[in-house]
Amino acid sequence: MWLVAKNRLVRALALAVFTLLIGACAKGIKTDANLAPVNLPPSFDVTLIAAKEFQFDYQDVPLSPESLRAALNYRKDQSLPMSTVLLKRGEKQKITDRHIATLAQISVALGFAAYIQEDDEINEIRATTKPAE
Template identity: 50%
Template sequence: MRSFSIGSSCKFIALALTAVLLGACHRGGSKPDTVPNANIPAGFDLTLIADKDTQFDLDGAPLTTEDLKSALRYRQEEALPMATILLKRGEKEKIKNEHIIALARIAYQMKFRAFIEEKDEISEIKAELKEADASPSKQAPAANDVPPSR
């Protein structure tokens, strides 16, 4: 018959508690740029798919960030609907922080709402200016402001 020592039992209990605590800490983690939103629209004007190399798939065409910005400008100029855009995970590529940052910048500049769908959960991407960007910066005086030299 085998006897168990108190030391090995304590080690096992400590290991089990550590595993439970680590699991509890990780649960519910979300990306910092996304905010769960109760005002999710029923439909979206445009759907993008995350593609490899931080590209976006728009109707089967892989686009870089600059190409996407140009395509969205074209839609604005043609008065095509683009008030809400959804970014979905690709078949082989998951949504990366680079995708979120690029889409957030474009959405902020072009004034539309951007959403991402991960694990059947839709969240809105919100972009804000940093405090340093929001305050007027000190710029060098213009050439006309410099006093004439003697």
């Protein structure tokens, strides 16, 4: 009898710790900015395709993340439209977390809105910078 009560107490304690841990990890995720609806533009200024080996296809040319940033920066310097960028899945390559993180970093640095398209669903990448301390 004592063993059953002790086992229930341990399970309840583990559940409480797990709940607190999940709550701490989710802090700041549900802000108004993150939960706002996505406003899709009628067309995108630049379309990228996820390529193998963590590269991006831009105008049928495979680019590394550094080269992509330089190409998009050049486009911005030439006053070409650069307000929206869409990243699509490649024929043989899925969009990875590294693709998304890199595009988010470039979008914050260059000031454009980034979107990803997978399975006919388009989502916006919303990235923020940490405030200076």
